[in-house]
Amino acid sequence: MAKNTPSDNKDRIYSSKQEEVRDFSFNDQVADVFPDMIARSVPGYKNIIDGIGKLSAIFAQDNTHIYDLGCSLGAASLSMAKQIDKTGLEIIGIDNSAAMVSRCQRNVNNYNYGSPIHIIKDDIACIDFKPASVIVMNFTLQFIDKTKRDALMMKIHEALVPGGILILSEKIKLGHPKIDSAIIDCHHEFKRENGYSELEIAQKRTALENVMILDEFTEHENRLKAAGFSAVSIWYQQFNFASFCAIKGE
Ligand SMILES: Nc1ncnc2c1ncn2[C@@H]1O[C@H](C[S@+](CC[C@H]([NH3+])C(=O)[O-])CC(=O)[O-])[C@@H](O)[C@H]1O
Numbered sequence: 001m002a003k004n005t006p007s008d009n010k011d012r013i014y015s016s017k018q019e020e021v022r023d024f025s026f027n028d029q030v031a032d033v034f035p036d037m038i039a040r041s042v043p044g045y046k047n048i049i050d051g052i053g054k055l056s057a058i059f060a061q062d063n064t065h066i067y068d069l070g071c072s073l074g075a076a077s078l079s080m081a082k083q084i085d086k087t088g089l090e091i092i093g094i095d096n097s098a099a100m101v102s103r104c105q106r107n108v109n110n111y112n113y114g115s116p117i118h119i120i121k122d123d124i125a126c127i128d129f130k131p132a133s134v135i136v137m138n139f140t141l142q143f144i145d146k147t148k149r150d151a152l153m154m155k156i157h158e159a160l161v162p163g164g165i166l167i168l169s170e171k172i173k174l175g176h177p178k179i180d181s182a183i184i185d186c187h188h189e190f191k192r193e194n195g196y197s198e199l200e201i202a203q204k205r206t207a208l209e210n211v212m213i214l215d216e217f218t219e220h221e222n223r224l225k226a227a228g229f230s231a232v233s234i235w236y237q238q239f240n241f242a243s244f245c246a247i248k249g250e
């Protein structure tokens with residue numbers, strides 16, 4: 001645990017007024033409080049993690065790889081390892097934050113499920129994929145440079161075996177400004193209900209402004225179809241947080 005982190009691992013990062021709010025980064029301070037931060041910030045996070053395990057159990061194929069891109073502390077990898085019952089699988093979690101990867105490795109070491117989980121520190125925009133039946137990007141694409149998103153989706157489609165799936169969760173922009181603004185208000189209300197103050201909500205919003213760039217629902221759908229996916233569906237949505245399931249044709 002990093003110095004000065006209270007032992008309750010509660011997210012208080014934006015609770016006092018900061019002279020200048022720095023760009024958000026996945027550093028030690030964030031990694032120490034990440035489970036609390038994501039559970040209190042992302043509506044439906046626990047349901048999505050559980051659903052990723054259930055969907056992957058249906059689509060995983062023997063003797064293939066499963067990727068968890070931007071794995072943070074390994075929640076999706078662990079959910080899949082617990083729920084998939086297939087042989088010869090290897091789950092690979094990748095994240096480019098050293099703070100996340102070291103803690104994720106510890107989390108994974110503490111469990112012993114059927115399929116092995118390997119954690120790698122790398123930039124997901126630069127990796128070579130092995131044949132995969134399930135690829136998960138749970139709230140990661142929104143942090144990838146916009147100019148690299150199309151190429152990454154094409155690479156992911158190419159890596160999937162026929163019948164394989166991409167599970168892509170994202171915070172999205174809603175098409176109409178009035179609806180977008182109302183749904184953002186609903187999300188902020190969700191954060192208030194989870195104990196965040198107006199100051200915390202405002203300062204984190206500023207910190208994320210230059211690092212988390214959101215696409216609209218239709219941009220995601222068009223990009224996935226252009227990458228070659230034969231079917232694209234939303235399987236979960238609460239407010240502006242949605243999860244897509246995209247299938248590579250047989
Ligand atoms: N280029 C990159 N390469 C690799 N990792 C990256 C990159 N850019 C960002 N990341 C990593 O993507 C993760 C995004 S969090 C994912 C939650 C997790 N999926 C979960 O199911 O708990 C989402 C959030 O905090 O909203 C962080 O760990 C970054 O270090």
Ligand SMILES: O=C(O)C(=O)Cc1ccccc1
Binds near residue numbers: 041042171204208
């Ligand atoms: O907190 C927010 O406002 C979000 O949009 C979600 C989030 C959760 C964890 C890290 C970064 C963003």
